[in-house]
Amino acid sequence: MILLLGPRLDRPSAIGDEGRARAASLGVAAVVAVAVTLAAGLTSGLLDAVQLAALGGTFVAAGTALLDRDTLGELAVGQFCFMPGGLLALGGVVAATLVGGPGGFLLAFGSALVGLGLAGAWANVTHDTTVRAMKQGWAGVFLPFVAGVILSVVVGFAVILWEFGVAPNLPSLSTLLFLFAFTVGCVWVAATRLPLEQLLAVPSDEVDRRRDRWRAATRTVVAACLAGWFLLGVLETVGATAGLYRTPGLALALGVLSTVWVRLPVFLVGVGALLAALVAVAARRATAGDTDWLAGPTFGMVALFALPFPILALLLSSRTDAAGLSGAAVLAAVILLAGMLFMLCYSVGPLAVAVNVLPDRAGSLSLASAGLLVTGIGAAVLRVPAPVVFACVAGSMVVWDAGEFGLGLTMELGHRPDTRRLELLHCVATVGLAVGAVLLATGLAALFGRVGPQAPILSATVLAVAGVFALLGPIRG
Amino acid sequence: MNPTARWTAGLAAAAVLATVGAAAGYASLLLAAVVPLLYLAYGVLSTADADVTLRANRVVEPATVPPGQTVSVTLTVENVGANPLPDVRVVDTVPEALGVIDDSPRAGTALEPGDTLQVEYGVVAKRGDHRFGRPHARVRSFGAGAAADRTVAAAGDDRLRCRLDASAPPIEQEGDRFAGGMPTDSPGQGLEFHSTRPYQRDDPASRIDWRHYAKRDELTTVNYRERHASSVVLVVDARPASRVVAGPARPTAVELAAYAATHALEDLLGTGHEVGVAVVGADGPDAAGLHWLAPGPGHDRRARARDLLAAATETTADEPEVDPETQASRVATLAPPRAQLVLFSPLLDGWPVETVEAWGVRDYSRVVLSPDVLTHNTATGQFETVRRHTRLVNCQAAGARAVDWSRATPLYVVLEAAFAADARGALTGGSS
Numbered sequence: 031m032i033l034l035l036g037p038r039l040d041r042p043s044a045i046g047d048e049g050r051a052r053a054a055s056l057g058v059a060a061v062v063a064v065a066v067t068l069a070a071g072l073t074s075g076l077l078d079a080v081q082l083a084a085l086g087g088t089f090v091a092a093g094t095a096l097l098d099r100d101t102l103g104e105l106a107v108g109q110f111c112f113m114p115g116g117l118l119a120l121g122g123v124v125a126a127t128l129v130g131g132p133g134g135f136l137l138a139f140g141s142a143l144v145g146l147g148l149a150g151a152w153a154n155v156t157h158d159t160t161v162r163a164m165k166q167g168w169a170g171v172f173l174p175f176v177a178g179v180i181l182s183v184v185v186g187f188a189v190i191l192w193e194f195g196v197a198p199n200l201p202s203l204s205t206l207l208f209l210f211a212f213t214v215g216c217v218w219v220a221a222t223r224l225p226l227e228q229l230l231a232v233p234s235d236e237v238d239r240r241r242d243r244w245r246a247a248t249r250t251v252v253a254a255c256l257a258g259w260f261l262l263g264v265l266e267t268v269g270a271t272a273g274l275y276r277t278p279g280l281a282l283a284l285g286v287l288s289t290v291w292v293r294l295p296v297f298l299v300g301v302g303a304l305l306a307a308l309v310a311v312a313a314r315r316a317t318a319g320d321t322d323w324l325a326g327p328t329f330g331m332v333a334l335f336a337l338p339f340p341i342l343a344l345l346l347s348s349r350t351d352a353a354g355l356s357g358a359a360v361l362a363a364v365i366l367l368a369g370m371l372f373m374l375c376y377s378v379g380p381l382a383v384a385v386n387v388l389p390d391r392a393g394s395l396s397l398a399s400a401g402l403l404v405t406g407i408g409a410a411v412l413r414v415p416a417p418v419v420f421a422c423v424a425g426s427m428v429v430w431d432a433g434e435f436g437l438g439l440t441m442e443l444g445h446r447p448d449t450r451r452l453e454l455l456h457c458v459a460t461v462g463l464a465v466g467a468v469l470l471a472t473g474l475a476a477l478f479g480r481v482g483p484q485a486p487i488l489s490a491t492v493l494a495v496a497g498v499f500a501l502l503g504p505i506r507g
Numbered sequence: 508m509n510p511t512a513r514w515t516a517g518l519a520a521a522a523v524l525a526t527v528g529a530a531a532g533y534a535s536l537l538l539a540a541v542v543p544l545l546y547l548a549y550g551v552l553s554t555a556d557a558d559v560t561l562r563a564n565r566v567v568e569p570a571t572v573p574p575g576q577t578v579s580v581t582l583t584v585e586n587v588g589a590n591p592l593p594d595v596r597v598v599d600t601v602p603e604a605l606g607v608i609d610d611s612p613r614a615g616t617a618l619e620p621g622d623t624l625q626v627e628y629g630v631v632a633k634r635g636d637h638r639f640g641r642p643h644a645r646v647r648s649f650g651a652g653a654a655a656d657r658t659v660a661a662a663g664d665d666r667l668r669c670r671l672d673a674s675a676p677p678i679e680q681e682g683d684r685f686a687g688g689m690p691t692d693s694p695g696q697g698l699e700f701h702s703t704r705p706y707q708r709d710d711p712a713s714r715i716d717w718r719h720y721a722k723r724d725e726l727t728t729v730n731y732r733e734r735h736a737s738s739v740v741l742v743v744d745a746r747p748a749s750r751v752v753a754g755p756a757r758p759t760a761v762e763l764a765a766y767a768a769t770h771a772l773e774d775l776l777g778t779g780h781e782v783g784v785a786v787v788g789a790d791g792p793d794a795a796g797l798h799w800l801a802p803g804p805g806h807d808r809r810a811r812a813r814d815l816l817a818a819a820t821e822t823t824a825d826e827p828e829v830d831p832e833t834q835a836s837r838v839a840t841l842a843p844p845r846a847q848l849v850l851f852s853p854l855l856d857g858w859p860v861e862t863v864e865a866w867g868v869r870d871y872s873r874v875v876l877s878p879d880v881l882t883h884n885t886a887t888g889q890f891e892t893v894r895r896h897t898r899l900v901n902c903q904a905a906g907a908r909a910v911d912w913s914r915a916t917p918l919y920v921v922l923e924a925a926f927a928a929d930a931r932g933a934l935t936g937g938s939s
Contacts, residue, residue, distance in 0.1 A: 406524075407527055410528070411533070416534075416535040420535070424542045426543075427517065442596055443613040443615050451616055455649075463650065475535065
């Protein structure tokens with residue numbers, strides 16, 4: 031099933047002191063987290079937004095794990111999970127905030143963290159993995175700007191070449207020389223980049239000799255063309271060649287040589303050679319496995335727009351009047367900004383690990399546990415029934431306890447021994463404790479509700495909590 | 508007993524909930540702080556007793572092995588106390604020099620009184636006497652609130668002996684397969700019929716052909732194919748280039764070569780040959796730095812030869828560099844005329860082929876026995892395999908009998924191929 035759905039996320043280590051927590055522990059943690067999150071979503075009336083945020087977080091974790099891989103396919107799938115997943119989570123949080131205010135924001139944000147943390151724990155996402163994904167993500171967000179600049183330069187050069195080289199207004203020999211210089215230069219680049227040894231049935235030594243001769247010849251031709259272009263261009267500009275160009279035979283020949291039908295094939299040869307060289311370079315890079323620097327950001331850029339753009343366009347087309355090119359540009363800009371916002375939020379994670387706020391190996395579990403705590407606070411702000419708030423907090427404890435236990439097992443015993451019995455026994459203990467804690471808190475809430483006004487009860491509870499802190503400190507040393 | 512420090516985060520969670528609840532006036536949040544506090548209290552109050560009664564027994568099967576053989580280790584830990592143990596994790600202390608290749612020496616489970624936990628794993632034997640340590644056990648309370656560590660005394664086997672002369676089972680069963688008294692083309696005493704000749708005075712009566720005498724009334728004497736004891740020099744290639752392993756925790760090619768040489772030594776001595784030993788590539792007491800034991804009689808020869816072969820496996824990178832060409836020439840100088848030189852080498856470079864060719868110039872018969880330590884599942888490994896096979900063929904072309912000892916082949920089969928009677932063409936001198 032996993033193979034049908036795509037690349038495997040987890041690469042368990044055989045050494046034993048690395049890798050994700052054991053499966054049974056993570057399974058119990060995941061079931062508890064999903065149940066509690068859904069309960070919070072249902073009771074708050076923000077189920078759709080919560081689901082969206084949690085799903086987005088899960089996709090981001092899957093993408094993070096896959097962006098640590100080397101093959102192009104895994105990189106592409108990773109980017110198509112990472113960026114759209116981030117936008118999905120962001121969309122869920124924004125929707126929940128719009129509907130539920132700060133409580134909705136906390137609820138959806140916590141749910142996104144739960145999805146991100148749990149999926150990250152399953153996929154064995156570590157600090158190094160997140161750093162690499164962060165770099166790829168930022169590169170994907172910034173690539174549209176870089177690509178825009180490069181595209182503008184290329185288009186500008188092409189327009190100049192077309193206006194002055196391919197279709198000049200006046201018959202001119204210098205522009206023809208410039209066109210020749212461009213074409214021969216492109217052919218020179220192609221000759222140096224194309225795998226001629228593999229394509230020609232000629233010994234490689236012979237190919238090298240011919241290539242060297244060809245390079246020398248083309249270099250000379252390009253230099254001569256550029257020099258001629260410059261000299262003739264100056265002469266043409268000052269009008270020194272006007273008389274010469276009016277000579278009957280030369281005028282006819284120059285007229286013919288200045289038509290588009292003569293110059294276009296020369297131009298196309300140059301463009302074709304340049305494209306062939308680019309394809310050869312790209313293929314060589316792709317097959318050498320040295321593609322991260324370009325392929326990752328390219329896939330990131332494509333993933334940023336390929337899925338969100340049509341979906342948002344479809345959703346917004348029925349609700350707004352904006353359409354056409356300007357509407358598309360606005361939508362693209364919004365997506366780009368949302369991508370940058372997502373990357374800003376995402377970058378907090380690796381930064382938190384770097385400054386030791388989050389543990390590295392247990393970072394994903396901490397995130398999931400903290401997410402449930404935030405969800406609980408959001409649920410309290412939204413005034414959902416108190417047992418749901420308690421369940422969220424208890425779920426947070428269960429996720430941390432079971433996950434950390436499973437992680438400890440992996441570190442102490444490795445992946446090989448069968449530890450299912452041990453894990454399930456521990457999960458029974460921790461879930462039992464969680465149920466007991468929820469019942470106790472619910473009982474206390476009911477008791478306080480009956481006893482009297484709110485303020486004294488709160489004060490008494492604060493005192494009780496402080497008392498417990500005061501007692502626990504010395505006991506724990 | 509030591510409480511685990513896993514609930515520090517719970518303390519932080521309780522503080523956050525209490526602060527937010529009190530500041531914003533959410534009673535449910537304030538009460539929710541009870542939940543992490545309950546976990547915290549549970550963790551603080553949990554205890555784990557290090558003095559639990561555990562009994563361990565270890566079985567090492569087989570306990571004495573040659574290098575490279577997989578040894579199965581089974582550690583059984585039993586809860587002999589009256590209380591159930593909810594979380595017991597056991598790690599066997601594997602000798603440092605050995606590597607685990609099957610399963611894991613670690614396990615964990617919950618143990619009811621009388622229940623046992625079995626840890627089964629396999630290690631690859633390397634030469635030496637290896638002692639297993641006491642297994643470590645970590646016991647946790649229910650809910651893993653506290654943990655206690657202890658070591659458990661293990662009954663049963665605590666040693667693994669890996670010896671070069673450890674018996675490979677089939678060798679004894681095969682009997683005298685090798686060219687013990689080496690058959691020659693000379694007529695004389697022996698077992699195999701060769702020819703008849705007229706009777707001469709002092710010929711033993713047992714060799715008179717009585718049937719011929721009954722028919723022709725002439726005394727004739729039967730000649731048998733004469734079997735001569737020969738001198739064999741076992742040369743182990745212990746150069747740094749040969750001190751390689753087929754994989755993690757595997758024995759080096761030098762160990763395998765020494766193991767094969769030790770078995771050849773036992774069998775050849777047992778069948779009446781004079782056996783000498785030379786170690787090339789290690790710094791020895793000889794003028795050329797050679798470890799050398801000349802072929803000859805003597806009761807202590809077997810033990811001295813074994814010690815020499817064992818010394819070959821103990822060479823390290825710290826030893827002074829020696830010139831293997833000089834040592835190989837020295838072997839050819841020291842070996843008796845018409846001796847058989849048997850080179851044990853993994854053939855990982857050109858030196859063995861050149862050496863075999865050089866020995867051929869002096870008309871020694873030569874045998875090359877090559878343990879295969881290359882990996883075959885990588886491109887570079889396959890490339891090296893091709894080169895090694897080429898070297899084997901080159902040794903054969905140089906007149907030596909070259910035998911490839913692949914990892915799947917038992918040693919006795921390889922030795923039989925190297926020293927079988929039908930190989931006498933190569934063994935009794937000259938190129939075959």
